[in-house]
Amino acid sequence: MDYDTLIIGAGAAGMMCAAHAGGRVLVVDHARAPGEKIRISGGGRCNFTNMHCDANAFISENPHFAKSALARYTQWDFIALVEKHDIAWHEKTLGQLFCDVSAKEIVAMLRTLMQDAGVDLHLQTEVSHFEKSPDGFKATLTRDGRTQQITARNAVIATGGKSIPKMGASGFAYDIARQFGHPITELAPALVPFTFPEGRFAAISGVACPARIAADGPAFDEALLFTHRGLSGPAVLQASSYWTDGQAITVNLCPQTDLSSILKDKRRSDGKKALTTELAHHLPTRLVEHLNSEFDLSGRLGDLPDARIDALTAALSQWRLTPGGTEGYRTAEVTRGGIDTATLDSKTMQSKIAPGLFFIGEAVDVTGWLGGYNFQWAWSSAMAAARSLMADL
Structure with missing residues (x-):
């Protein structure tokens, strides 16, 4: 032996x-x-x-x-x-x-x-x-x-x-x-970035913000990073371990902020301010510009009824995205x-x-x-x- x-x-x-x-x-x-x-x-x-x-x-x-x-x-x-x-x-x-x-x-x-x-x-x-x-x-x-x-x-x-x-x-x-x-x-592949077709987030590649992200498992509060290929950052990597092909993920862009109450307060105190201007105090400016193509962010705060504010903040806290896939074993950590x-x-x-x-x-x-x-x-x-x-x- x-x-x-x-x-x-x-x-x-x-x-x-x-x-x-x-x-x-x-x-x-x-x-x-x-x-x-x-x-x-x-x-x-x-x-x-x-x-x-x-x-x-x-x-x-x-x-x-x-x-x-x-x-x-x-x-x-x-x-x-x-x-x-x-x-x-x-x-x-x-x-x-x-x-x-x-x-x-x-x-x-x-x-x-x-x-x-x-x-x-x-x-x-x-x-x-x-x-x-x-x-x-x-x-x-x-x-x-x-x-x-x-x-x-x-x-x-x-x-x-x-x-x-x-x-x-x-x-x-x-x-x-x-x-x-x-x-x-x-x-x-697990602990891996998500990819999206047609360079969906290429225009805001490099933008990062805190987020809460979940697939078919617990939600993770960490950084979200937009890339040329899709989504990365710790919160995304964590969620990827629970993701299966074809499944949507849920992204909360303001996990620690009661954005609805903030917008309603600002509506009273600063109603002439544009909605996008106020959102840029809570999210990266480039991300707000991109979100304007995802959601309707037009108008001034003073013109927004409660229903629209509630619908908008719900959309930003429950943004459902369906990845096309992941970057695979090439970059997967495990x-x-x-x-x-x-x-x-x-x-x-x-x-x-x-x-x-x-x-x-x-x-x-x-x-x-x-x-x-x-x-x-x-x-x-x-x-x-x-x-x-x-x-x-």
């Missing part, structure tokens, strides 16, 4: 698992460097977890599945690990935690942990064949033009989902899962759906079909909100598998 554990995938989940699994561990990845998604995340600062992380911030066909792993290795555990390695961090909005200096510090921390644990790391290595063997698992690896067969008692699949294929993302984890009889739930959790042990992430085989991270049907939740799932699911592997030594 060459190794106790073979881990395929040197991303966040794979490296975290390798660092804590114990025994003889080999990590393989086809990339030139480990942790590339970590490196580019958060604008190069890595939004590595969220202070408010709990199972309610995750989407899955089984909403209870993630609870065990998240409870047994929490955001506070990862924060303690970061602080132990002297990585300075700060909180942005909504509990999002970022490195003060660079995401590379998280990658370096994980590499150090792996080195201290004696983990072997083989980069630019392809897995061309993977199968069950009498004593565990057997894999055929190709590296520098040389082919090698290795065996391991246990195997962990940590190759992520299909998002950002230019970084090497693929459906490898799903192929392995199907090979061993694991169903795959419906896959879709993949929604994945390996059916009904076939995995929630405490260990081990397959119920093939003992010794584990699936962790984004490949599993657990998708977090924007803001560090998906990294926390990577850490938590990795530790669930690692503790099981350690106990099995």
Whole structure:
């Protein structure tokens, strides 16, 4: 037996698992460097977890599945690990935690942990064949033009989902899962911008404002950004995880403002003012100009009856838009759906079909909100598998 554990995938989940699994561990990845998604995340600062992380911030066909792993290795555990390695961090909005200096510090921390644990790391290595063997698992690896067969008692699949294929993302984890009889739930790009036909918002590309946006799920109060291709910004990315093709989304452009009362008050005190002039105090001017083509914003405040004000403010708070699609896996931060959790042990992430085989991270049907939740799932699911592997030594 060459190794106790073979881990395929040197991303966040794979490296975290390798660092804590114990025994003889080999990590393989086809990339030139480990942790590339970590490196580019958060604008190069890595939004590595969220202070408010709990199972309610995750989407899955089984909403209870993630609870065990998240409870047994929490955001506070990862924060303690970061602080132990002297990585300075700060909180942005909504509990999002970022490195003060660079995401590379998280990658370096994980590499150090792996080195201290004696983990072997083989980069630019392809897995061309993977199968069950009498004593565990057997894999055929190709590296520098040389082919090698290795065996391991246990195997962990940590190759992520299909998002950002230019970084090497693929459906490898799903192929392995199907090979061993694991169903795959419906896959879709998530945390991804919406697109609209015919450059609908091209004239106001770059305009941003606070908004409340919902698809078929909770409403999110964050920034909305209009782009040449459609809609982006944190509120849009969040809603996209709950969107299905052909479905309308609801946009509230004044989520924190009682615009109806404001317009009625201004009607009494400044009735000669144009409606568009007053709206420009509450929304970006270019957006107001665009909305004039969507809704009738003509006239002066003093000429507006209550019914028209109420109808207008209702339209601005319940603006229904139907995206033509999304920008797809090319820009999606994560993949929604994945390996059916009904076939995995929630405490260990081990397959119920093939003992010794584990699936962790984004490949599993657990998708977090924007803001560090998906990294926390990577850490938590990795530790669930690692503790099981350690106990099995």
